[in-house]
Amino acid sequence: MPFAAVGPQRFGRLLLKVxxxxxxxxxxLYKAGDSANAVFTVRWGFIKVWAEDELGHPRILRLLGPGDMLGLEALVESHYDHSATTLTPAGLCRTPEDIFGDLLCREPAxxxxxxxxxxxxxxxxxxxLLKVxxxxxxxxxxxxxxxxAxxxxxxxxxxxxxxxxxxxxNISSETAARVIATLKRRGTLSETDSEMHFDPDRLSL
Known part of the structure; x- marks a missing residue:
């Protein structure tokens, strides 16, 4: 939660609205073009932020995890630029935009x-972008x-x-499936519904 530096004793009434x-x-969580009325903080779990390209294909712009924030455009714009969807089960804090803005004005930390x-x-x-x-x-x-990893x-x-x-x-899902299937056949990677397990140092084809 981003309000550890604030202190509930000072702004308890505002924090009750989180x-x-x-x-x-x-x-x-929201779609591109929706009214930007809240900022979100990831307590646990993972989120994907995505948009559609000019052909209507979804493109994931970034992944967010524990401690990250999303929907920050709500502080300066009236609508969300991108869409956000939970990638795994998650724990989130949703702070109304007006409350978040008020806290920012009152608390420099x-x-x-x-x-x-x-x-x-x-x-x-x-x-x-550089590594992948x-x-x-x-x-x-x-x-x-x-x-x-x-x-x-x-x-x-x-x-x-x-x-x-x-x-x-920006590859085909079939290509991704073939690579993952090969890793699984070799015993290098295993999966559950929400997790992947592998040793990064052993990844090769």
């Missing part, structure tokens, strides 16, 4: 914390898995569907 909720996987989180998320997106975005389709899938640590690596992999890497 909603904690536990959506399962595949719940749409919260403003500094917000800037730091935003910068961290921006740097992670930059690193994803190049190479053959097969190489990109392997790089994505290594990146996911680093991103999610120390939490279990979230399971991505083959469609989600395709939406992150």
């Amino acid at each position: 909603e904690n909720f536990l959506p399962p996987a595949n719940v749409v 919260l403003h500094a914390q917000l800037q730091q989180r935003w910068l961290s998320q921006l740097r992670r997106t930059d690193q994803f 975005g190049a190479g053959t389709s097969r190489d990109r899938v392997l790089k994505l898995l290594r990146w996911l 680093e991103f999610s640590h120390p939490h279990p690596c979230p399971r991505l569907s083959r469609n989600d992999m395709a939406a992150m890497l």
